Amino acid sequence: MVHFTPKELEFIKDNECCRLATSSDDKPHVVPVSYLFHADQFYIATDYNTKKFSNIKKNPNISLVIDVYKQNGNRGLTLQGVARIYEQGPIFADIYSRFYQKFEWVRNDPWKEYEAPIIEITVISKSSWGIN
Template sequence: MTEFSSNESKFLKNNEAARIATSQKDIPHVKPVSFVFYNNNIWIATDYETHTFKNIKSNPNTSITIDIYKSGHHKAVCAQGRAKIIENGSEFKEIYNIFYEKFDWVKRDPWKENEAPFLKFVLKNKTSWGLD
């Protein structure tokens, strides 16, 4: 099983913006998202009406990039895997509480189970650089 290294985990825990790539009918879609890194997984909040959610429903294969660009000192984690949709239950509640504590936008516009899902990124492979 592929896991994130300790340097990658530290980097992921200290960042909150990523770009997720999905695809439907061979048409790619990339968008910026907020995320949390918890239990060696990347978690993303989404809404039911987004292209991202609709794409994941038909094709769960996805890629995620978390990076900081500073000329000559670029840091990044790029990963490929599958997204699992979490809409309710204890896992949903646990991740919702983490998002609620971390992001003001969640406090301003809260939601409940089955009102908006989370995407749990299940890692297949990854690469990183600049994290020494």
């Protein structure tokens, strides 16, 4: 398991959008997504008919990039990890509740089990820049 520095944890918690990279048949696919960070795991909600969901079902290896580009200093974190899909059950319910509390877009368009899966990402490696 990867351990984050206090500054990296602060950076993760101060942001809510990242880019998720998946791959299928050696073709990369990158999309911006909202994330939730809880208990050293990243969580992303998606729909069943997305390319990212289809790719993760075929290949659970993913990458995330959280970054901020400003004139006075760029900062970012690149993560590689393994994805797991939750469609129902206690973990789904707990993480969905956290999404509901954090994001207005979830409260405006709520869903139930088997309507939109939640992707859990376990980080296996990381690199960062400008975070110190």
